[in-house]
Amino acid sequence: MATANRTATRKLLLTATALLLASVGWVLFGGGPAPPPAPVVPPAPAAPAPSRPVITEAAAAELRPLPGEGTLVVELRYLGASQETSTLVSFAGELSGTVYGDQGQPVPGASLRVRGGPQDGLTAAADAAGAFRMLGLLPGTHLFEIGANGLTAARQQRILSRAPTRRDFFVGLPIGLLIEVRGHDAKPLAGATVDVGLGRQVLETDEEGHVFFPAVPRGPRVLVGARAPEHVPLRIEMNLMPRNPGPDPVVIDLPKAGRIRGQVSSWPGSPLPTITVVPREDRPGSYSVAWDTWHQVPVGEDGRFELDGLPTTRLVDVRVFHPRGVAEPPLFSVKPGAATPSTVRFNILRRDTRIAGRVVDPAGAGVVGALVVLEAADPAAVLGRLYPGLAEGPVSAVLPTPAALRRELRSASDGGFDFDYGDHPKGSGNLVLRASKEGYATARSLVRNARSNFSLVLRPVERASTLLLKAANSAPMPPVEWFLDGARTGGDGPELGPLLEGHYEISVVRGELVLEPVQVVYLGRRLEIVLG
Numbered sequence: 056m057a058t059a060n061r062t063a064t065r066k067l068l069l070t071a072t073a074l075l076l077a078s079v080g081w082v083l084f085g086g087g088p089a090p091p092p093a094p095v096v097p098p099a100p101a102a103p104a105p106s107r108p109v110i111t112e113a114a115a116a117e118l119r120p121l122p123g124e125g126t127l128v129v130e131l132r133y134l135g136a137s138q139e140t141s142t143l144v145s146f147a148g149e150l151s152g153t154v155y156g157d158q159g160q161p162v163p164g165a166s167l168r169v170r171g172g173p174q175d176g177l178t179a180a181a182d183a184a185g186a187f188r189m190l191g192l193l194p195g196t197h198l199f200e201i202g203a204n205g206l207t208a209a210r211q212q213r214i215l216s217r218a219p220t221r222r223d224f225f226v227g228l229p230i231g232l233l234i235e236v237r238g239h240d241a242k243p244l245a246g247a248t249v250d251v252g253l254g255r256q257v258l259e260t261d262e263e264g265h266v267f268f269p270a271v272p273r274g275p276r277v278l279v280g281a282r283a284p285e286h287v288p289l290r291i292e293m294n295l296m297p298r299n300p301g302p303d304p305v306v307i308d309l310p311k312a313g314r315i316r317g318q319v320s321s322w323p324g325s326p327l328p329t330i331t332v333v334p335r336e337d338r339p340g341s342y343s344v345a346w347d348t349w350h351q352v353p354v355g356e357d358g359r360f361e362l363d364g365l366p367t368t369r370l371v372d373v374r375v376f377h378p379r380g381v382a383e384p385p386l387f388s389v390k391p392g393a394a395t396p397s398t399v400r401f402n403i404l405r406r407d408t409r410i411a412g413r414v415v416d417p418a419g420a421g422v423v424g425a426l427v428v429l430e431a432a433d434p435a436a437v438l439g440r441l442y443p444g445l446a447e448g449p450v451s452a453v454l455p456t457p458a459a460l461r462r463e464l465r466s467a468s469d470g471g472f473d474f475d476y477g478d479h480p481k482g483s484g485n486l487v488l489r490a491s492k493e494g495y496a497t498a499r500s501l502v503r504n505a506r507s508n509f510s511l512v513l514r515p516v517e518r519a520s521t522l523l524l525k526a527a528n529s530a531p532m533p534p535v536e537w538f539l540d541g542a543r544t545g546g547d548g549p550e551l552g553p554l555l556e557g558h559y560e561i562s563v564v565r566g567e568l569v570l571e572p573v574q575v576v577y578l579g580r581r582l583e584i585v586l587g
Contacts, residue, residue, distance in 0.1 A: 120526075120528075120530045120531070120533075121526050121528075121530060121532070121533065121565065121570065121586055121587050122565070122568055122570070122587065123564075123565030123566045123567075123568035123570065124184060124565065124566050125182035125183040125184040125186065125533070125565060125566045126182035126183050126533060126534045126535065126536050126547075126565070127524065127532070127533055127534070127535045127536070127563060127564075127565050127570070127586075128179075128180070128182060128187075128188065128535075128536050128538070128563070128564050128565070129524070129535060129536070129537050129538065129551075129561065129562070129563050130190055130191075130538050130560075130561065130562045130563075130564075131522075131537070131538065131539045131540070131551075131559050131560070131561050132191070132539075132540055132541075132559060132560040132561075133497065133539065133540060133555060133557065133558075133559055134497070134499070134557065134558040134559060134560055134575065135489070135496055135497035135498060135499050135557050135558060147194065147216060147435065148191075148192030148193055148194045148195075148214035148215065148216065148220065149188070149189065149190055149191075149192060149214075149219040149220065150187075150188075150189045150192055150212065150214055150219075150220045150221075150222060151186070151187065151188040151189070151219060151220070151221060151567065152186070152187060152221055152222045152223040152224065153181070153184070153185045153186050153187070153223050153224075154167075154181050154185050154187065154201060154203050154223070154224045154225075154226065155185065155223060155224070155225045155226070156203060156204055156225075156226060156227065157204075157226075157227040157228040157273065159225075160185075161181075161184050161185025161186070162181060162185045162203040162204055162226070163181065163182070163183045163184070163185060164180060164181060164182075164183070165180070165181040165185060165187065165201065165202060165203040165204075165224075165226075166178065166179075166180050166181075166201070166202040166203075166543075167179045167180070167181075167187055167189060167199055167200070167201055167202075167224075168199065168200045168202075169192075169197050169198070169199060169200075170197075170198040170199065170200050170209070170253050171198055171347055171350075171453055172193075172197055172198070172347070172350075172453050172454040172455070172456065173193055173434065173454055173455075173456045173460060173461065174191075174192065174193055174197070174541075176541060176542075177189070177191070177192070177541040178538065178541050178542060178543060179538070180536055180538070180543060182536070182565070182566060183534070184566055186566045186567060188564050188567070190562060190573065191541075192214045193214070193434055193435060193438075193454060194214050194215060194216035194435050195213065195214060195435070195438065195445060195453075195454040196211065196212070196213045196214075196451055196452060196453050196454060197211070197212060197213075197214060197453065197454065198210075198211055198253060198278075198347075198453055199211070199212060199224075200252075200253060201224050201226055203224075203226040204226065206226050206228075206229065206272045207252055207255060207272070208224070208226045208252060208272045208274060208277065208278075209251075209252045209253040209255070209278040210224055210274075210276060210278055211276075211278055211290065211292065211343070211451075211453075213451070216435060224274070225273070225274045225275055225296060226272050226273075226274060227272060227273030227274060227295075227296060228272070228273060229269075229270035229271055229272050229273070230270075230271060230273055230295065231267065231268065231269050231270070231271070232251070232267070232268045232271040232279075232293075232295070232305065233265065233266075233267050233302075233303075233304040233305065234249055234260075234265070234266050234267075234268070234279065234281075234304055234305050234306075234307060235260075235263070235264045235265050235304035235305070235306045235307070236249060236260050236264045236266070236281050236283065236306075236307050236309060237264060237306060237307070237308045237309070238283070238286060238308075238309060238311075239286060239308075239309065239310055239311035241308070242264075243260075243262075243263050243264025243265075244260060244264045244283050244286070244309065245260055245261060245262045245263075245264060246259055246260060246283065247259065247260045247264070247266075247281055247282065247283035247286075247309070248281070248282050248283065249266045249268075249279065249280065249281045249307075250279070250280045250281075251268055251271050251277070251278075251279055251280075252272075252278070253278065253280075254280075256268055256270075256271070265304060271295065273295045273296050274295055274296060275294050275295070275296045276292040276293075276294065277292065277293045277294075277295050278290055278291075278292060278293075279291050279292075279293055279307070280345060281307045281309060282309070282345070282348075282364065283309055284363075285311065285312055285363075285364075286309035286310065286311065286312050286364065287309060287310045287311070287312045287344055287364055287365070287366045288309075288344065288345040288348055288364055289307065289309060289310075289342045289343065289344060289345065290342065290343050290344075290345050291307055291342045292342075293305060307342075310366060310368075311367065311393060312363065312364045312365060312366065312367070312391070312393075313365050313366065313367035313390070313391030313392050313393045313396070313397070314361060314362060314363050314364075314365065314391055314392060314396035314397070315332070315361070315362045315365060315371075315373060315389065315391050315392075315396055315397045315398075315399060316360070316361045316362075316396040316397070316398050316399075317330075317359070317360055317361075317373070317387075317398060317399035317400055317401065318354075318357075318358050318359045318360070318400055318401075319354050319358040319360075319375055319382075319400075319401045319402070319403060320358060320400065320401070320402050321358075321402050321403065322358070322377050322379075322380060322402075322403035323377070323379045323380045323403065323404075323405050323475075324379060326353075326377075326378070327353040327354055327355075327356070328353070328354050328358070328375050328376065328377045328382075328401075328403055329351045329352060329353050329354070329375070329376050329377075329458075330349065330351075330352045330353075330354065330360055330362065330373065330374070330375055331349065331350050331351055331352070331373075331374050331375075331376065331455045331456075331457055332346065332349035332350075332362060332365065332371050332372070332373050333346065333371065333372050333442040333445065333452055333455055334346060334369045334370070334371050334372075334452055335369070335370040335371065335372060335388065335442075335443065336369070336370070337369060337451055337452055343451035343452075344366055344369075344451070344452070346451075346452035346453060347452070347453040347455070348364065349362050349365070350453070350455045350456070351455070351456060354375075361396065362391075365391035366391065367390060367391050367392070367393045368390075369390065369391075370388055370389070370390055371388070371389065371390070371391065372386055372387070372388050372441075372442055372443075373386070373387040373388075373389065373399050374386055374387075374441065374457060375401045375403065376457050376458030376459070376478070377403045377458060378429075378458055378462040378463065378464055378474055378475075379403075379405065379464075379473060379474065379475055380403040380404050380405050380406070380475050380477075381403065381404060381406055381408075381475055381476075381477035381478040382401045382402070382403055382404075382478065383401065383402045383403070383404050384401070385478060387399040405475055406475055406477040407505065408475060408476055408477035408479075408505050409473060409474065409475050409476075409505055409506075409507060410429055410473075410474040410475075410476055410486070410488060410502055410505065410506060410507075410509065411471070411472065411473040411474070411506070411507040411508075411509065412471070412472060412506070412507065412508055412509025412510055412511065413466070413469065413470040413471050413472070413509075413510055413511070414427060414466040414470040414471075414472065414490045414492075414498075414511045414513060415470050415510060415511070415512055415513070416512070416513060416514075416515070417512060417514055417515075420470075421466070421467075421468065421469040421470025421471070422466060422470045422490075422492060422495070422513050423466055423467065423468050423469075423470060424465050424466060424492065425465065425466040425470070425490045425491065425492040425495075425511075425513060426463060426465060426490065426491050426492065427463065427464050427465070427466055427472040427488070427489070427490045427511070428461060428462070428463045428488070428489050428490075428491075429461070429462045429463075429474045429476060429486055429487075429488050429502070430460065430461040430462070430486065430487055430489075431459065431460050431461070431479070431483065431484060431486060431487075432484045432485045432486060432487050432501075433483060433484035433485075434460050434461075436480075436482075436483040436484055437457075437459055437460050437479070437480055437483045437484075438454065438455075438457075438460065439483075440480035440482070440483050441457060441459055441460075441480060442455075458478070459476075459478045459479050459480065462474050462476070466490070472490075476502075476505075485501055485502060485503055486501075486502040487499060487500075487501060487502065488500045488501075488502050488509060488511070489511070490511040490513060491513075492513055494515060494516070495513035495514060495515055495516065496513065496514050496515075496516045496555060496556070496557050497513075497557075498511040498512055498513055498514075499511075516555050516556055516557070517553075518552075518553035518554055518555055519553050519556070519580065520552060520553060520554045520555065520556045520578045520579065520580055520581065520582070521550055521551065521552030521553065521554065521580075521581050521582075522550070522551045522552065522554060522559075522578060522581075522582050522584070523549060523550045523581065523582070523583045523584070524549040524550075524563070524583075524584055524586060525549065525583055525584070525585050525586070526585070526586055526587050527585045527586065527587040528587055530587075532548075532549040533565070534547040534548075535547055535548060535549055537551050539551075539554075554578060555578075556578060556579060556580070557577070557578060558575055558576070558577050558578075559575070559576055559577075559578055560573060560574070560575050561573070561574060561575075561576055561584070562574075563584070563586060570586050570587070571584065571586060
């Protein structure tokens with residue numbers, strides 16, 4: 056067995072040796088060069104695995120946007136070159152809400168404007184979400200004009216004195232509205248004047264007392280006015296949502312009216328005295344008397360006046376005003392007469408309670424034609440004391456502008472001015488005296504007692520100042536809507552200018568979020584306000 060194994064091993068060795076010799080012979084004598092070995096390719100380096108960035112707290116803060124949603128709304132009020140907060144007029148009311156369209160969708164950029172009263176022309180605008188906030192409103196009833204989606208509607212709203220007022224406005228697609236006006240005898244009244252939108256659409260009734268408006272913007276409290284001779288003018292809030300009122304006319308019944316007749320026997324020069332009537336009591340309801348019909352009504356050149364259309368069921372307060380004097384007596388409380396007019400008689404006298412002085416430039420020369428205004432620092436207190444009905448409850452009468460609230464004159468050739476403030480109610484706060492003219496910084500002074508030596512210095516200024524809003528976290532700024540003294544101004548960027556140098560009252564809101572509460576700032580050549 057061992058012999059057989061050794062024999063097999065020798066055979067394998069001889070075979071391997073023969074094959075090796077054959078290979079060498081092939082290389083040396085006839086097979087050509089052997090192919091070169093394949094090159095060795097080093098492996099490509101592995102790509103590094105992506106690593107997650109490390110975000111520090113500071114970097115994270117830079118990525119956070121300003122709080123709130125929508126457009127920034129900036130309200131500015133110019134206070135003059137030299138100003139203290141003690142000389143500001145206080146308007147504590149505030150109105151906020153959302154303007155909605157026909158399908159209940161918010162209306163971006165909708166506009167609001169006060170119509171009539173002490174703050175006629177005050178404006179505000181809704182942001183991209185339809186939200187608005189109107190600051191600096193005088194507490195009491197105001198008329199508002201709302202513009203949305205190319206439509207204009209009118210609404211009435213009472214502003215609270217001790218808390219913000221919330222009200223949403225709806226301005227829907229126009230519909231047809233048929234109205235029938237009846238007189239105090241319940242019969243159709245021909246020739247009555249009916250208006251929608253505070254005079255934007257005005258028509259007269261036909262022989263059947265009917266009038267048809269083809270396009271009235273819908274809403275839950277659409278304001279419609281109606282008036283006719285010998286009848287009380289009314290405003291009615293109609294609910295035109297969610298559907299049309301139908302084929303039958305909406306009926307308006309006008310009550311029988313009374314009259315007040317009177318005369319102002321004397322007054323100290325121009326302008327003419329004005330009469331204002333306010334109800335002692337008039338609770339809001341489905342309709343309201345258009346009391347502003349008898350606000351600031353000038354007397355005739357002979358001092359005589361007659362007020363028609365007043366309700367005979369109300370006790371009313373009648374006052375006469377003049378910037379240079381005070382009325383004697385200060386007030387008549389009467390009920391308008393139906394068959395025979397109630398009669399009142401006034402004189403306007405010059406008293407020792409005078410505010411007089413000059414408007415001058417820095418060199419002491421008189422400034423002619425400057426607007427000089429003497430106004431109550433707390434107008435709500437003045438109105439409440441002049442007209443008890445405005446202070447005792449939610450009277451629906453639109454706020455008047457009596458002279459005790461605001462007197463104004465133009466400075467004479469020597470810059471002189473002369474007011475009598477003897478009808479300013481005691482205990483209703485101080486007065487603010489101011490003078491203004493284009494190209495000058497407004498001058499103000501707080502008035503605590505009678506004086507005849509006021510000197511209001513108007514200093515020439517140029518519009519060379521800018522105001523810039525910035526985010527504290529360097530985030531991109533949203534669009535900005537700028538309002539200066541109640542009017543929309545500027546573009547939609549974070550910078551506004553050129554402006555007058557001086558003190559400004561400013562507030563910044565975004566939607567319903569207050570980013571910068573109302574405060575007074577001084578604007579030099581440039582002021583940056585950091586938000587967030």
